[in-house]
Amino acid sequence: MNNGNTELFLFFSLLSLGTVVTRALPFLVFPENKKMPKYIKYLSDVLPYTTIGMLVVYCMKDVSLTTAPFALPEIISIAAITILHLIKKNTLLSIGIGTALYIILVNFVF
């Protein structure tokens, strides 16, 4: 893959611009207690939940259920993360153990 500096600059600048837009927009559109449109308010209420759902699936876009190892490392690690997180409620612990387990599974088990 070609990682030219011009391409990287454009790529990261676009991501930066997108981030700036989402962070600054509320303050630009609603300067002083101006009421925001109901539709925007509605989207800002529901999108955080929907987006994370989308991202969970996006992360596993290349996982195949029909070829070996049949998504088993993912299924086992996600189950472990879920159980650990429901019991311990410690974000870093859940992410750390879950990722370590996954690394062990894909490198040494499957």
Place this chain on the structure above:
Amino acid sequence: MKKHSALRTAFPYTIPVLSGYVVLGAAFGILMSKQGISLFWIAFASIFIYAGSMQFVAVALLSTGFDYLSAFLMTLIINARHLFYGISFLQKYKNMGKFKPYLVLSLTDETFSLLCSTEPPDGISAKWFYFYISLLNHIYWVAGTVLGGILGALIKFDTKGLEFVLTALFIVIFIDQWKSTKNHIPATIGVFSTVVCRILFGSSDFLIPSMAAIILMLTLIRKPLERRAIK
């Protein structure tokens, strides 16, 4: 004097973010470095994008080449939650003067959740207090990712599987969100639409259709959904 005491007061509040950002930042730096991205660009991304989940997604996006439109739209949709943070802080960030642009642009998930539950102690200027919390967190993130970039260049062995840190992060956020609300329809729409689009459009072309499907479905079910409280 005022500045120094605000910094000293702000620092202890940021310690949890320090550990989180250094660990997650290092993971990001290692992944970027394994993609052949130099320290300069890692630091550039962390200073100017400064959005953790988006930067992890950028690793995945970079691995498939430069698809600028998808990347930009993806940024808007992933960071759409920042609209919600901004809207929540319209009051809090009033009268911030020259600090306001930086405070607004550095409002990450972690800084938001930290400041949500934190008010400056008596005698400490709110502007300086919020500014130092935001700035310290920003520094932790940049330092963590650069550290990861250095580690990534030093580590010669395979880091196969490390990219799962992103999946783990989103699973944990998903669980936290799921527990925080009784209405699981928005989360379910996110998972369902994306799975359907992944099956229909294949693994490289499903993102934009997924985002379109999500906005469409959310718009169609707005009335019934609004009748139920989200929180």
